[in-house]
Amino acid sequence: MELFAIGLGILGVLSLGWFFYSYWLGYKGGNIVMTLDEHYTKLEEYVPAILAKLYEDGKAAHYLGDRKFEVEGKRYVLVERTVPIGHVPTQQTVLQPEK
Structure with missing residues (x-):
């Protein structure tokens, strides 16, 4: 169970990083x-x-x-x-x- 929580946390951090990188590059609505x-x-x-x-x-x-x-x-x-x-x-x- 602890390994699952760590994996989910890493996935969340990577997803958040990708979102902000895309936002910084200008890929946002409009x-x-x-x-x-x-x-x-x-x-x-x-x-x-x-x-x-x-x-x-x-x-x-x-x-x-x-x-x-x-x-x-x-x-x-x-x-x-x-x-x-x-x-x-x-x-x-x-x-x-x-x-």
């Missing part, structure tokens, strides 16, 4: 998360790449300026993160619903 092929440092190059990816995914979108997008009639704010994927720093694009 967000649009993308990983693009290139790393962009200039917004003038980054915005067209985001729009191209959204169009490729079949979404109607346009850039409003000031890091804001309108996708399928809803407004989003661009948040970018650098996350380790396979021990390689990767730029991740997160469009969060505007509040």
Whole structure:
């Protein structure tokens, strides 16, 4: 019985860790998360790449300026993160619903 409780505790900790890691990466309700092929440092190059990816995914979108997008009639704010994927720093694009 004690071994079962320890196993259940370890499983709970791992599940909680996975949840917070996913939340930190931007995978929460309403967000649009993308990983693009290139790393962009200039917004003038980054915005067209985001729009191209959204169009490729079949979404109607346009850039409003000031890091804001309108996708399928809803407004989003661009948040970018650098996350380790396979021990390689990767730029991740997160469009969060505007509040």
